[in-house]
Amino acid sequence: MNTPVITDTMNKDFVLAVEGLTVSFDGFKAVNDLSFYVDENEIRVIIGPNGAGKTTVLDLICGRTKATTGSIKFKDQELTRMKEHEIVRAGVGRKFQNPSIYEDLTVFENLEISYPKGRSVVGALTFRRDAPVKERVQEIAEMIFLADQLDQRAEYLSHGQKQWLEIGMLLIQDPELLMLDEPVAGMSVSERKKTAELLHTIIKNRSVIVIEHDMKFVEDIAHKVTVLHQGKILSEGPMAKVQADPKVIEVYLGH
Amino acid sequence: MTKTGRTFFLRPQDMIGIAILAILLLVVLPLTLDNFRLQFVGKYLTYAFVALGLVLCWGYAGILSLGQGVFFGLGGYCMAMFLKLEASSVENTKIQTTPGIPDFMDWNQITQLPWFWEPFHHLGFTIIAVLVVPAIFAFVVGFAMFKRRVGGVYFAIITQALAAILTILIVGQQGYTGGINGITDLRTLNGWDIRTDSAKTILYFVCVGLLLASILLAYFVKSSKLGRILVAMRDKEDRVRFSGYDVSNFKVFVFCLAASLSAIGGAMFTLQVGFMSPSFVGIVPSIEMVIYTAVGGRLSILGAIYGTLLVNWAKTSFSESFPELWLFGLGGLFIAVVLTFPNGIAGLYQTYVAPRLGPLFGGAAKRSDATPPAPPSSGHAPAAAE
Amino acid sequence: MSSNNDNSSRFSATRRKLLMGMAALPAVPLLAQTGLLTTPAHAQAPATADVNTTGLAVTDDEVTVGILHSVTGTMAISETGSVQAEKLAIDQINAAGGVLGRKIKYIQEDGASDWPTFAEKAKKLLVQDKVAAIFGCWTSASRKAVLPVVEQYNGMLYYPTFYEGLEQSKNVIYTGQEATQQILAGLDWVQETKGGKTFYLIGSDYIWPRTSMKIARKHIEGHLKDSKVVGEEYFPLGHTQFNSVINKIKLKKPDVIYAAVVGGSNVAFYKQLKAAGIDLSKQTLLTISVTEDEIDGIGGENIAGAYSCMKYFQSLDNPNNKEFVAAFKKMWGEKTVIGDVTQAAYLGPWLWKMTVEKAGSFDIDKIAEASPGIEFTKAPEGYVKIHKNHHLWSKTRVGQAQVDGQFKVVFETPDLIEPNPFPEGYQ
């Protein structure tokens, strides 16, 4: 794959432009000279075998891991130089692989904390639980099938419900770029179905990056698929094209 | 309850709890204890300010500081400097080589009041300094460390080292600080003799008043969204960060708040006890203050007050009757609290007493409001957090 | 809290001892001088209303005093000896008939090495127990905490430790030496006999060593011929690494190392000096912070040869002391050692008794007034006298540390030295 010469003007069309991204841990390059672009409203699925660097890519975009070299541009903002919370405020939301929610708080409070208002110290002290907040929380709760559990402490939710709650916590922020790390992993069949349904509604009107192993699910939603292998892009394109790529078959089935 | 939201930041059972404490401190103890014992309680209550700060800082935000004595001391020293200057009027000190400066400066050949003592001639400045100086210090320390995501054990050790450094500094710079003897022989506050029994009784009530105000403040912080963010941070710091919050700012805030609260305690200590010395700044008092919080329940605002009173009462009565056993008692308390009742008295209350009282308060103590059963497992090494 | 109503057999033993001592040494009219015999013991004790006008805890046959030292905490090590000495003195006084015909009863409180506790306990002793005198405190910090209390409630404190001076109170009798008493004569001696011209000062970093060193420096530079200070250093309390400063000492080659290191640091300092090959039999070292108590922890072999400047050593060769050491060991065990402060603490109850009898009253004001001029000839250290500034006239001695942990007294000032807590020209 040849990297085209990119200028700033060309960047404009992309929501996210990742270029020459490399990160090394003690010499081991977990992500190696990676470049890819995500369009507005595009749904991109990243697949690849274990240890291919999928989660690391998400970590790099959301600022959890600092890149060794390379650039990540989100709507012309250089994310590699920004702090995590700044990246979030710029409009990037991220769901972790294991449900990451606040177990000591109720579902309502979980969502309320994620509500994008009162994010400074003073703001948090003076934050009022007014009607718009309550309405919005109610709306999201209904969307994620938890309207009846609002007063429940989050630790008592089932695994699937926890995943939904985390998705809800992202939705309430209304991010322009949503990143989901294995959203259906560990779910029962019925939960999985409900989740797919949920994802279909929430991915509208925003760009989404999903890491997923479930090929049926991928086929279902992906506009474009990127296959990672040993920190590099092995193949990229529509699902059908990727599936036919001999290199991909080699990696997945070759051993 | 949560769904409807609260119009006021206190829940009914909180109000009852505060009222009971207020009655105990303002009515029951003054009526039942003689002056002498009441002044003991007054002194203990100054430590309760520190314990209260630790509930917010350690219990809620998961930041264990082993250097709260630093802030207690800074507050106490600010107040002591004011009182010492008042006690060192030119007439009182006319036998000195340089009259009008504190006696220990005169002994150390200092002939002019150091510049940083000058503003402590004014009570207004002193009161502001009591609150602000420790907060600034906490801000500098907290900002440097939390921005770089130092936490847990590392933060504890570093604050402990700070306590050691400050002690060495105060002891070493005796010309400016009074050295190991501290600042002693404090007499009047704006002309009002603070050594008399009546003054001490008034100071006791002032102390209780300030403590109750601080408790209300703590409840306000706890019940605000900031309080919930602190709990959230202790649980899943990354998630809070990825919800768009600058986590370090919140930690710095709560650390500074705890510092200011401790400093109020220190200032009240100086007023009630009549002196301040480096022995309240060091490592040992700082860790002892943590145990007050732990015994009371690290997540319970009122528990911290009871914990402080209880441990100190035990200390006084133990060391009067069985001096050799006291260290066993204190050491055992540390271990027992950690091993068997990590949420302290408040935890025991929630588990055994509250369910039975529940019907009385119309089921106010709901499970969702109760103290979480497991102790927070905060304190990860920053090596992993980079 | 404990009281002394248990050891009646010990009283009589002590008393027998005293009487025997008198019989054996008829040439030294000990008891007559102390007033033991001039005050008829159990006979016509003066009426309580006459001797106690301020409501102290004095009954017709008992007077209550307080003992206030740390029994727990870091200072307990040091203060134990003082408690023992005070109890011994009280027992002996009781065995000899008490004070104004009244037995002394003591209430002991624990300062717990914590200064506010000292202040609180002092207040308790004065306000609740109404004690007639307090024997107590050890560190300067504890005394500073207690001082406002005894002044406010008009008590009387007998303070045993040698200290930095710069203090004087109607309500305190200082039975240890203030700094100039301890320091000046020792420095004169070291120059005369050892020809010391260059001095290296080293101390723990707190008020007593710093004030002492200041006085020492003024004396060395202002009063000793051609002498100078070539180094002055302070280390935090509890410091354990002295190799760097020992190297500096080796570089400067001072004639005299002048040391005021205390506590755990003391042990480290002398062990490391020895290990560094500084032979104290060749290198003169004069310390003002090592008594027999400290040698216990340092180890005699590590400090043998060093000189210590104190007013009292256990090995003092005089009949008073022999008797005192014997009585002390009989009461507290053969292995106990007696340091300077322990002896000074022993003086407290005796001085108080004599003052009360001179004043004919337990009233604090009268005692404060009667104190100056009180002489105690039976003091283990020899003759002492209370100065009008409430410190003691006393001799200063230099002892050389021996391997067995005792000192060999090599010098003693011919006259009593006047206490001078606010020394002109030394501040």
Place this chain on the structure above:
Amino acid sequence: MFSDYSLAELGSIFVMQGFAGLILFSVFVLMALGLAIIFGQMGVINMAHGEFMILGAYVTYFTSQFFLNFIPSLFNIYFFVAMILAFFASGALGMFIEWAMIRRLYKRPLDTLLATWGLSLILQQVYRSVFGPREVGVELPEWMMGSLPVTDMVEVQINGLFVMGLTIAITVAVAVLMYKSNWGKQVRAVVQNRVMAGAVGINTEKVDRYTFGLGCGIAGVAGSAFTMIGSTGPTSGQLYIVDTFLVVVFGGAQSLLGTIASAFTISQAQSTMEFFLSGSTAKVLTLLSVVIILMLRPQGLFVIKVRR
């Protein structure tokens, strides 16, 4: 300050000062090694570390008394016996404490800190009640005190050499144990993935217990060695805590190398500053610089960059 001295004198002093720095370095390593093993491998901060050291010192004291009273002819070598006894005494106590207390607290590092502080208070009072409140003077064989003259000016402390030798020996032994032995492999496996290590048949509880015991045992040996340079009393252990913890934290806690590098840096800084400045100032400056560096570089000197 050097203008008054000849070049030879200055040279000798610098040699000796360098040696003093090395002694301090050895002391720091010896103090910190046991703590570093426990903290690095188990994430436990052992606030009672100083008290474990003092246990070793008391064992040494009693061994010396025993030899003096019963086999004075062998007094010259009692110290070696004492060190071995100190290792086993402190190690056994450590293993008991691990079993009774620490193993319940592995997921709560801050709580271990409080619990071990409580333990340190209890141990102090035990020492006070059993051995008396006073410091005891540990008598050393004559050959261990004093110094070897190298030149006219330069003298080398024998106890310094001894501490250095001991430090090297223990460090090498620990390194071999950790990185070469089968047991070391197990320890590192448990550190990296407790569940996995358990699944492949490593008795993780046993590994924890022995690791804790090893750390405490080394503390005991350190305490034994420090009878040569410091005091032995119920509260003497507290004199070491701040220095020890800073060395470990500054080293980054993940590797032995880090601890050694950190001990080296801090000891050289302190020893140099003590030489040019006065005692207290030097101490404050050393501690402050360590704290400030830690604030700027919280991960410590050495840390393995890990992928999360």
